[in-house]
Amino acid sequence: MSYTDKIKGVIDGSDVALFMKGTPALVMCGNSDRALKALRRAGAPVTAVDILPDPQIRQELSALSGWPTIPQVFVKGELVGGADIVEELEASGELERTLRERLGDGYADRRDERTVPLA
Amino acid sequence: MSTQPLRELLEQAFPDATELQVTDRTGGGDHFQVVVASPSLTGLSLVDQHRRVYDALAEPLADGRIHELRISTKGAT
Numbered sequence: 747m748s749y750t751d752k753i754k755g756v757i758d759g760s761d762v763a764l765f766m767k768g769t770p771a772l773v774m775c776g777n778s779d780r781a782l783k784a785l786r787r788a789g790a791p792v793t794a795v796d797i798l799p800d801p802q803i804r805q806e807l808s809a810l811s812g813w814p815t816i817p818q819v820f821v822k823g824e825l826v827g828g829a830d831i832v833e834e835l836e837a838s839g840e841l842e843r844t845l846r847e848r849l850g851d852g853y854a855d856r857r858d859e860r861t862v863p864l865a
Numbered sequence: 866m867s868t869q870p871l872r873e874l875l876e877q878a879f880p881d882a883t884e885l886q887v888t889d890r891t892g893g894g895d896h897f898q899v900v901v902a903s904p905s906l907t908g909l910s911l912v913d914q915h916r917r918v919y920d921a922l923a924e925p926l927a928d929g930r931i932h933e934l935r936i937s938t939k940g941a942t
Contacts, residue, residue: 813912813919815926826912830936
């Protein structure tokens with residue numbers, strides 16, 4: 747069984763997709779936590795995917811994105827980066843600018859956060 | 866692993882680096898922080914700058930010698 751189509755579906759179908767270890771309710775890795783917190787500070791409507799249930803999810807995600815580490819953040823289908831980049835962009839205000847540009851001015855009002863199971 | 870092999874890989878990939886640091890964050894030999902400033906990164910997006918670092922460290926990343934990697938990159942200013 748392959749996850750690639752489902753992964754693509756989440757990346758392309760979500761305003762902000764966060765592939766992480768654990769879920770927003772139970773984060774299992776410090777870097778995933780850093781990315782999630784930076785996204786929350788920017789008011790991003792996050793669709794989270796836990797990659798831990800099956801190691802194949804991570805393999806197929808990295809093959810697709812060309813990015814070797816977790817977490818991975820996508821905005822409107824485009825890779826924004828991992829925890830270091832997302833923190834850096836949030837600190838400089840660029841993350842909010844990008845979100846406003848791509849999602850529209852009222853994006854932060856939604857306060858939307860959900861988890862999508864793949865496995 | 867020590868920081869030295871990582872530093873060597875980065876020096877090969879960024880021979881013109883103006884700043885190059887590798888730190889063992891936990892002392893356990895598998896959580897590293899790297900800082901690279903290089904004119905060859907100028908004009909690249911942060912994603913592409915980090916990809917250059919991942920490419921340089923592809924082998925220790927793939928074989929698990931690097932368990933966690935924090936990256937900070939800069940082009941020439």
